[in-house]
Amino acid sequence: MTASLDTVRDILQRSICAVVGHQTLLQFEHHRLSLRCVACGHETTGWTIGEPPSRSATSASPSRIETSHAA
Numbered sequence: 749m750t751a752s753l754d755t756v757r758d759i760l761q762r763s764i765c766a767v768v769g770h771q772t773l774l775q776f777e778h779h780r781l782s783l784r785c786v787a788c789g790h791e792t793t794g795w796t797i798g799e800p801p802s803r804s805a806t807s808a809s810p811s812r813i814e815t816s817h818a819a
């Protein structure tokens with residue numbers, strides 16, 4: 749058997765998380781918020797904060813509609 753104690757502990761911890769759920773804590777990073785499990789290290793995709801929305805998000809409410817006509 750070649751599995752180290754860390755690997756066994758990791759598998760055991762993930763099994764516990766699968767049964768009782770992750771023990772998540774709010775994690776603050778620069779321009780990002782996420783939830784991270786203190787037991788197994790699972791991390792959500794999180795939310796980007798403090799940055800302007802991308803152009804694709806603002807296209808829903810355009811301030812000016814540009815049209816081009818090839819004459």
Ligand SMILES: [Zn+2]
Pocket residue numbers: 762765769770771785786787788789790
């Ligand atoms: Zn977990």
